[in-house]
Amino acid sequence: MIKIIPKLVYSLNVKKGYQKIKIFDELTKNAPEINK
């Protein structure tokens, strides 16, 4: 049990992080327009 909980928490974080990476990739493709 004690090992499952951190794994679940980090997995959830990573899942959200993958979405953030996708968004970040789009942002960097359009960086000059976004950073105006």
Next chain:
Amino acid sequence: MLDLITKNASTEYGKKYHFDEITTIEEYKKNVPFSIYDDYASYIERMIEGEKGLITNDPIIHYALTSGSVDNPKKIPVSADTVKLYSEYGSQFSFAVISRALGKKWKKGRGLNLMEVKFENLPNGLFAGSISGRGVYSIKNLLFLMFTSPKEVVFPAEIMESKYVHLRFALMDKSLSFIVSAFMTGVSDLMKYLEMNWEMIVDDIEHGTINPEIKIPEDVRAQLLARIKPDPKRAAELRAEFKKGFSNPIIKRIWPEFAFVHAIGSGGFSVYTDKMRHYLGDIPIYFSVYAASESIMAICNGMESQEFVLIPDSAFYEFIPVDQDEESNETLTLDQLETGKDYEIVITNTSGFYRYRIKDVVRVVGWYQKCPKIQFVYRLNQMVSIAGEKTTEECISWSVREFAKEVKCELVDYSVYADTIVSPGRYVIIMETEKHIAKDKHDEYRKIIGEKLNIANPSIGSKIKGGVLSPSDITFVQEETYALYRDLMIMRGISGNQLKPVRVIDTLVKENFFFALVDKE
């Protein structure tokens, strides 16, 4: 940026600079001057007393205490948006990059968290404290599922021997996955402490005790002891590994599932990163972010990468080429930057800072998509200039590393002191090495460091020749001097999250401390 200006047109600052008339970047640059903290200080004092709408209409939820000055730290307002960005990038994004790189090698066990939350209350009901502490605070309910470090040490009410507590609990967990810290100095100090004190910690694990010599408030000691049981099996495993010594990387031997370290460790921190490699072996490092209290500016998108991709939606960025005439107010936008060139970074953020000179110089080292990859090079207010020669942190770092290579010594840490007691003034490099080096060679060392400094910044050499600088000198401090300085700062109440390396001896406190510990053997 234009959205920010429109949103904040009704603020006092917005009215002062006619934000309502600004429709283009060019107009923004023309209407709004560069700023520094002092331009906002009086507004911030009023904000702390509860006034709103002064520099931003965005909700401010925290004040970041900067690591700058010990006696009067700046209080940087931090918007809810900035905290959100810190959380998304510093935690979720980072862990996803690590997971993508390591796959199943990261088993997602608990980590050791060296970032502490040390806040003071402000009259407006908000907290002031380090920005990294704020990030930890935002996940406070999950902390004890994610980390071995007990709440008593993450939220310290009093000063205590925190390294012991972190290690005592982390060593009990054989499945420890990683260490996270604001800076690599903290991780390196922790491992040094382990090397010096493993026998005591292992004895305590065996018997379920906390050594009475450890300085912890009595109520905290009682709370921690209530969560500890004797573990002779784990103690025996640890003892067997520690007895083999630290010359082979220790971390994987005591924590077989250990997968990475997550800490800022490039640039000025790299001597500590080098030291950590000795404990880590081939375990990789994630170099985290390039950030300040004002903004999270860039992030690593690969394991072991020391190049940081600018985050295009975290602030509006302008760049001043460092070789530009000082009288010129021209700035470039990110698409106008060139690889290999150095720029001072200027930000406009959601917390109410406009065209704010953060005083950092970054180098463009490449591109990710259409976004610059940058590296921190030096801080403008950490530049040493006795006679107009302008020596950067990067020059000092290069010189001491080259010196260490040539005289074959292992560098622990270093600083520079502008000695103006002698006339003309001179550079004195202060250095701590792993082992004593022969003191009878002082003239030779002085010559070598002088040569290195002259190569790193030829202006030093020409000013010595011209008689406006005296030849540079070098002096060595006793073992553990830099670690002792950090401990001293922590004892004075500075958060470990904020302790950056001392690169310039620029205060009387530092001067008295380091020169008192010069190795006279």
